[in-house]
Amino acid sequence: MKLRFAGLLLAMLIWGGGIGSPAQAQLTAEQDSRQRFAMPAGWQVVQDFEASAEQTAAIGGKLGAKIVSLSNTVLSANGKRLQVNVMQCATEADAMVVAEAISRTKADPAFCLRLGAKVVEFVGDDAALATKAGFELGFKTRPASARYSVSFEAAPIESGDYMSWNPMYQAFLELSRGDGSARAKVSELAGRFAFGKELRFRYYGPDGAKMQYQFRPGPVEARMDSCGDVLVVGFGELPMKEGIGSVTVSAVVGACGDGTMAAKRRRDDPALVAATAFWPCDDAEIVKLAGQITAGCADDTAKVKMILRWLQPDKNIRFGGPVTGSRYAVKEVLKQRYGHCWDFSDCFVTLARAAKVPCRQVAGWLYGAEGHIWAEVLLDDGKWHQVDPTGGGVLSCGIYHVAYLTSEDGRMPLVYLSQPRIVMLGN
Numbered sequence: 001m002k003l004r005f006a007g008l009l010l011a012m013l014i015w016g017g018g019i020g021s022p023a024q025a026q027l028t029a030e031q032d033s034r035q036r037f038a039m040p041a042g043w044q045v046v047q048d049f050e051a052s053a054e055q056t057a058a059i060g061g062k063l064g065a066k067i068v069s070l071s072n073t074v075l076s077a078n079g080k081r082l083q084v085n086v087m088q089c090a091t092e093a094d095a096m097v098v099a100e101a102i103s104r105t106k107a108d109p110a111f112c113l114r115l116g117a118k119v120v121e122f123v124g125d126d127a128a129l130a131t132k133a134g135f136e137l138g139f140k141t142r143p144a145s146a147r148y149s150v151s152f153e154a155a156p157i158e159s160g161d162y163m164s165w166n167p168m169y170q171a172f173l174e175l176s177r178g179d180g181s182a183r184a185k186v187s188e189l190a191g192r193f194a195f196g197k198e199l200r201f202r203y204y205g206p207d208g209a210k211m212q213y214q215f216r217p218g219p220v221e222a223r224m225d226s227c228g229d230v231l232v233v234g235f236g237e238l239p240m241k242e243g244i245g246s247v248t249v250s251a252v253v254g255a256c257g258d259g260t261m262a263a264k265r266r267r268d269d270p271a272l273v274a275a276t277a278f279w280p281c282d283d284a285e286i287v288k289l290a291g292q293i294t295a296g297c298a299d300d301t302a303k304v305k306m307i308l309r310w311l312q313p314d315k316n317i318r319f320g321g322p323v324t325g326s327r328y329a330v331k332e333v334l335k336q337r338y339g340h341c342w343d344f345s346d347c348f349v350t351l352a353r354a355a356k357v358p359c360r361q362v363a364g365w366l367y368g369a370e371g372h373i374w375a376e377v378l379l380d381d382g383k384w385h386q387v388d389p390t391g392g393g394v395l396s397c398g399i400y401h402v403a404y405l406t407s408e409d410g411r412m413p414l415v416y417l418s419q420p421r422i423v424m425l426g427n
Contacts, residue, residue: 166325
């Protein structure tokens with residue numbers, strides 16, 4: 001399409017039109033782009049360009065508007081690429097012409113912003129990442145809270161081999177892309193799970209408002225768990241997807257900037273510091289380690305900070321390993337010293353409970369990124385405080401941590417059978 005030049009032709013002009021070699025461009029990125037944007041955790045500049053006056057004038061001429069300056073920055077955001085084009089126009093009227101032309105080529109309004117006489121174009125295929133970039137790069141004010149539309153297909157599970165959890169999800173994604181060979185993989189992996197007819201979801205948002213859930217088929221039972229803030233829904237006969245009972249889940253869930261939620265629990269509830277099959281917090285070696293990590297801490301807040309600091313990636317446990325989406329046993333993770341988000345969360349909950357800090361596990365989606373598992377602790381202020389052990393607390397939990405699953409014993413109530421669709425609705 002002719003009008004896609006703001007993303008495509010501009011890239012061709014910059015990469016091949018005489019601004020400089022890739023090596024020279026990389027120097028520009030290192031020297032200049034750090035001042036252009038303040039990078040959030042996990043984001044970095046890959047390359048950065050400032051268009052010449054001639055190139056800027058040429059692009060403005062194609063648009064029928066006067067552009068004063070034009071920059072092009074390629075970012076890596078948690079492993080995903082996003083190109084950011086910033087066009088400073090002579091007047092707001094010129095900016096309106098540019099924004100209108102670019103917007104006609106975009107699938108989502110998030111990919112083009114007009115800020116007075118400035119136009120910002122995001123080039124990529126992930127509207128959530130573009131929305132997030134608008135906030136994190138300072139083009140828009142990040143809201144104090146947000147609501148999300150969440151939808152996916154899932155199979156209720158009672159138990160299973162959690163090392164097969166992500167492979168099962170990936171096999172269903174392959175099937176959805178038309179790869180019929182994944183059918184045999186699904187059949188083989190299904191034998192590693194005990195499927196059920198019950199799902200469990202967080203029921204309250206950060207402001208105390210109830211989450212909104214709809215299910216297809218409709219449940220035959222709905223009740224609150226004894227913990228007081230988890231919704232338990234039971235189903236009758238389920239439609240089959242590749243021989244597995246499937247439920248379509250649609251929800252509206254909330255998130256807030258400080259990652260807190262009023263608790264329905266007492267801090268002295270023994271269930272919140274109890275050992276489980278997944279969290280061996282009564283193991284003598286783990287109790288000793290937790291004591292060493294939290295030695296001298298005056299309160300639970302200090303203990304949480306020290307455990308998170310101990311879990312900072314590449315300090316004591318390396319993020320990664322041969323199995324993506326792994327869930328090794330906690331003692332195995334501590335021995336091998338590597339794992340992914342589920343492993344970091346399990347280690348945090350186990351060490352925190354060993355230090356007598358009431359806590360539990362949280363799961364859902366990291367907006368603009370991928371599925372994620374983290375944790376929350378119940379502190380003296382009577383609130384649950386979400387923490388992200390995978391980054392050792394470096395990544396603060398806030399509006400991008402879309403939480404809709406809670407576990408107090410380490411069990412996961414479902415396995416995804418489709419890619420979740422997460423859309424920010426506003427605050």
